[in-house]
Structures are given as structure tokens and as C-alpha cells.
Amino acid sequence: MERTFIMIKPDGVQRGLIGDVIKRFETKGFTLVGMKFMAVSRELAEQHYDVHKERPFFQGLVDFITSSPVVAMVWSGEGVVASARKIIGATNPLTAEPGTLRGDFCIEVGRNLIHGSDAIETAQREIALWFSEAELVTWETHSKPWLCE
Numbered sequence: 001m002e003r004t005f006i007m008i009k010p011d012g013v014q015r016g017l018i019g020d021v022i023k024r025f026e027t028k029g030f031t032l033v034g035m036k037f038m039a040v041s042r043e044l045a046e047q048h049y050d051v052h053k054e055r056p057f058f059q060g061l062v063d064f065i066t067s068s069p070v071v072a073m074v075w076s077g078e079g080v081v082a083s084a085r086k087i088i089g090a091t092n093p094l095t096a097e098p099g100t101l102r103g104d105f106c107i108e109v110g111r112n113l114i115h116g117s118d119a120i121e122t123a124q125r126e127i128a129l130w131f132s133e134a135e136l137v138t139w140e141t142h143s144k145p146w147l148c149e
Contacts, residue, residue: 003033003074004081005126007115010068017105018071021114024087024101025075029147034074034127034136040066047129064110072130078148081123084116 008021025032040048045062052058075084089100093112096103106112117123127136 001031001076002078002080002120002123003076003127004084004123005115005117005130006073006075006084007130008071008073009111009113009115010064010070011111012105012113013069013071015105015113017113020105021071021101022073025073025084028077028083028087029143030075030077030080030083031139031141032073033076033138034072034131036072036130036135037069038072039069042066044129048126060110074127074131074136081117081120085118088114088116 006021006025008018012018012021022032042062045065046053048065049058049061052061077083087101089096089102091102091112092109093102093106096106098104101114102112117126
């Protein structure tokens with residue numbers, strides 16, 4: 001089953017939106033297979049944002065993600081990577097559709113609440129970075145027959 005990495009960023013944690021984020025993914029029918037409430041080390045932050053290390057905003061990303069706890073999660077389900085991106089909404093909250101997390105809860109790009117993997121390959125890399133296999137639980141919700149044929 002496909003998996004994706006989702007992180008509620010420090011602004012989402014500080015604003016008390018953890019439950020709202022989790023509820024969107026649960027309501028959609030995806031299965032939570034791993035979750036951590038954690039302080040992010042600079043080393044982990046730099047590895048996570050490695051693709052942006054040559055950009056001028058890299059240090060700001062690292063500083064922000066290490067400024068307060070985050071909630072790191074792995075969600076499982078058919079088409080979860082693409083669907084999660086739709087649930088999350090556009091990177092710029094001002095252009096994010098109403099009904100998306102960013103469209104409903106955010107105003108600025110620098111405080112856009114949540115990170116979600118943008119491709120299956122990215123999800124695999126990010127999951128391996130943030131979680132060991134032992135920290136992930138493979139299970140099936142009793143609701144699955146009511147969600148999928």
C-alpha cells in the first residue's frame with residue numbers, strides 16, 4: 001500500500017491544529033501507520049530540506065522547523081501521496097482553495113502549517129529519514145471494506 005510523509009510544522013503545533021489535520025486524513029479514509037511528536041534537530045532539518053540547501057531561504061527553513069515541536073506522520077492508502085497534496089492545498093495559502101488545510105488555516109507561505117511528500121519517491125526518502133521500519137505499524141482498519149472495493 002502506498003505511503004506518504006506528512007509533518008505538522010511548528011506553526012500548526014503552536015496554533016493547536018494537530019487534531020484538525022489528523023481529522024482530515026482520517027475522514028478521507030487514510031490509515032495512520034506512524035506518528036511522532038518531536039523536537040527536530042538541526043541535522044535532521046538540514047537533511048530534510050537538503051534539496052533547498054543552495055537557495056537563499058534554506059537557513060530560514062531550518063531555523064523555523066527547529067523552533068518548536070512538530071508532528072511527523074506516515075499515512076497509508078491507495079493514492080495517498082496525490083490525495084494528501086490535494087488535502088493540503090497550494091504552497092501559497094493565498095492561492096490555496098477553500099476546503100484545503102492551507103486554504104482554511106493559513107495566510108503566508110512561511111507559515112503554511114504542513115509539509116507533505118510531493119511524489120512516491122520523495123515519500124519513500126522522507127519516511128526513511130524520519131522513521132525506522134520498527135516505528136511503523138502495518139494494520140488494516142475495520143472500515144476498509146466500506147472505503148474500498
